[in-house]
Structure formats: C-alpha cells, structure tokens
Amino acid sequence: MENHERFKKAEFAAIIGIVGNIVLAILKWGIGIYANSRALVADAVHSASDVAGSFAVYVGLKAAKQPPDDDHPYGHGKAELIAAIIVAVLLLLVGVEIGKSSIEAFFHPIEAPKTIAIVAVVVSIIVKEAMFRYKYQLGKQLNSEALIVNAYEHRSDVYSSIAALVGIGSAVIGGKLGIGWLEYADPVAGLFVALLVIHMAWKLGKESIHNTMDHVLHDEDTIELREIIESVPNVLRIDTLHAREHGHYVIIDLKISVDPHITVEEGHHIGKKVKERLLEESNVQNVFVHINPYHPDEV
Known part of the structure; x- marks a missing residue:
C-alpha cells in the first residue's frame, strides 16, 4: 500500500x-x-x-x-x-x-x-x-x-x-x-x-x-529479511542485522561479508543490490549496508 x-x-x-x-x-x-x-x-x-x-x-x-x-x-x-x-x-x-x-x-x-x-x-x-x-x-x-x-x-x-x-x-x-x-x-x-x-x-x-526507544525487531521477526539478503548473489554471511522500528516502518542497519578479493566497486554493487531488494518490502523505509571482508574463522 x-x-x-x-x-x-x-x-x-x-x-x-x-x-x-x-x-x-x-x-x-x-x-x-x-x-x-x-x-x-x-x-x-x-x-x-x-x-x-x-x-x-x-x-x-x-x-x-x-x-x-x-x-x-x-x-x-x-x-x-x-x-x-x-x-x-x-x-x-x-x-x-x-x-x-x-x-x-x-x-x-x-x-x-x-x-x-x-x-x-x-x-x-x-x-x-x-x-x-x-x-x-x-x-x-x-x-x-x-x-x-x-x-x-x-x-x-x-x-x-x-x-x-x-x-x-x-x-x-x-x-x-x-x-x-x-x-x-x-x-x-x-x-x-x-x-x-x-x-x-x-x-x-x-x-x-x-x-x-529505538526498539529493534526480534530475530523471529527478521527471518524474511534475512532470507532476502541471503538470496542476493555473492553475499557470504550476514554479520549483523538491526531493523529499528520508526512508527509504521523500519530502518535497517546491516553488515554483510563478501569475498575479500573482489574490487571495492564489486562490493559496492553487492551492497546496492541488497538495499534494492530490501526496499521492495512495504515496511522498509531505508537501508544502510556496511561491507566486510569475509573470513571463515570470524563470527
């Protein structure tokens, strides 16, 4: 709507x-x-x-x-x-x-x-x-x-x-x-x-x-958002996901890991694609994406 x-x-x-x-x-x-x-x-x-x-x-x-x-x-x-x-x-x-x-x-x-x-x-x-x-x-x-x-x-x-x-x-x-x-x-x-x-x-x-008071959605309420993020090619891991409620919509602060050997421009393109997918959701007002280099031993 x-x-x-x-x-x-x-x-x-x-x-x-x-x-x-x-x-x-x-x-x-x-x-x-x-x-x-x-x-x-x-x-x-x-x-x-x-x-x-x-x-x-x-x-x-x-x-x-x-x-x-x-x-x-x-x-x-x-x-x-x-x-x-x-x-x-x-x-x-x-x-x-x-x-x-x-x-x-x-x-x-x-x-x-x-x-x-x-x-x-x-x-x-x-x-x-x-x-x-x-x-x-x-x-x-x-x-x-x-x-x-x-x-x-x-x-x-x-x-x-x-x-x-x-x-x-x-x-x-x-x-x-x-x-x-x-x-x-x-x-x-x-x-x-x-x-x-x-x-x-x-x-x-x-x-x-x-x-x-900047309440964030609980893990069980962000399952659909996580599935959207993970469906984007070359997203290797979701490091943090905070969906803050602002009345009838949410603002998403997100950190994702990508291949550390790709270019900055390629990493930016992945983050942009994640943001576009999330903004298709009716209750998402804005998305801020931070790109991290992926390391298997980090959680």
Whole structure:
C-alpha cells in the first residue's frame, strides 16, 4: 500500500474518532447531568478525553507522513508513537480525575439516577465497540501504532460504559425498591471505570514508550529479511542485522561479508543490490549496508 493511501485512510479514521467522541461526550454529559448519574458523567469525561486522543493521533499522522529531510534523515515515523504516548497520558489524567470524583460521592447524600441514563450507556457501548473494531483492524492493516492505541481507547470506553451500565442499573433498581445502599452502585461504577482507564493508560503508554526507544525487531521477526539478503548473489554471511522500528516502518542497519578479493566497486554493487531488494518490502523505509571482508574463522 502506498504511503499516500495509507495516511489518507488513517487520517479518515482519526477524524471519525474525533466526530464520534464529540457526539457521544455531549450526549452522555447532558443526559448524565439531567439523570443525576455520576457514572454516566464520568463516562462522558472519558469520551471527551478520547476527542483529545483522536486529535493527537490525527496531528501525529500528519507529521509522520512528511518525507525525510536534513534534520530528520530517518523520516518522521516516530511522530505516531509520540501521539500514542500523549493519548496514554491523557487517559491516565482522566482516570485519576474520574476516580477522585467517584470517591468524593461516598461522602455526600446520593440520589438514584433516572432510567434514561441506561439508554445513553447502551448507545455508547454499541457505537464505541464499532469504532474499536474499525480502528483496530485498520491499524493492523496499516501497521499504525497510533491507530491501534486509539482503538484500545475506544475499547476501554466500552468497558467503562459496561461498568457504568451495571452501576446505573443497580442504582435505578435501588431507588425504585427503596434500597438506599444500592443507590451507591452508581459512584462505585464510576470508581471502577477510573481503575479501568488507569490500567489501560499504563499498558498502552508502556508499550508506546518501549517502541519509541529505538526498539529493534526480534530475530523471529527478521527471518524474511534475512532470507532476502541471503538470496542476493555473492553475499557470504550476514554479520549483523538491526531493523529499528520508526512508527509504521523500519530502518535497517546491516553488515554483510563478501569475498575479500573482489574490487571495492564489486562490493559496492553487492551492497546496492541488497538495499534494492530490501526496499521492495512495504515496511522498509531505508537501508544502510556496511561491507566486510569475509573470513571463515570470524563470527
């Protein structure tokens, strides 16, 4: 898939996330206030954070598609990872705020939420699950870390909405049956939502930071690349192979051994052929090849 088409699809997905989250946040916030549901208001704040997250992904994708330049010879692919980290931090802050608000509710008189809050949560679950499936599949297809992280934002919203549904439903039942303690199920659900959000933020942030720190593909992930290199005539040995991840693509640093008795020009031709073969792979952005003289006793 060409880069232009890739970014066009990714940006469209980010825009869908922005618009969808704005609509859901307004819907849940308005109904949450009207229905007196802390869990639904917390869920609305979660959706609002997803707006910022989707916007961060959109900006990251815009930056990542810029071609290499003098200041960024390896390209701008890590912009997607930076966007993913921003999303994770936003999730963490929102989770802490939701948790704080829910805990405070236990120290004040509480009233059961209105039944309409249940309708809003059910709509949110359906829409968010659809957005997760769309973005996750597209993220895998485009090899976009930012889109995959953003997709899991939607999935965390599904879990939080399910928790809110249980809490709101229990509180509504408690209010109708006159069971006072059951009405506190609403802020309990809000606290559970907060813990889910914090856990998701930690998991996604940790993975994104790991990939940002010049993470290289493991040996089992470079088997195909090694087979391509070894298929080039006159490559006698692969000395080192480091495929560094830069967002949706990789940069390859490679050392190969060739016959020590050939000319410099012949060795250069072999390295050039290796680079050309590797660049035919859709996820390879650039290749740097170093030529070594082959000695059987060296490893």
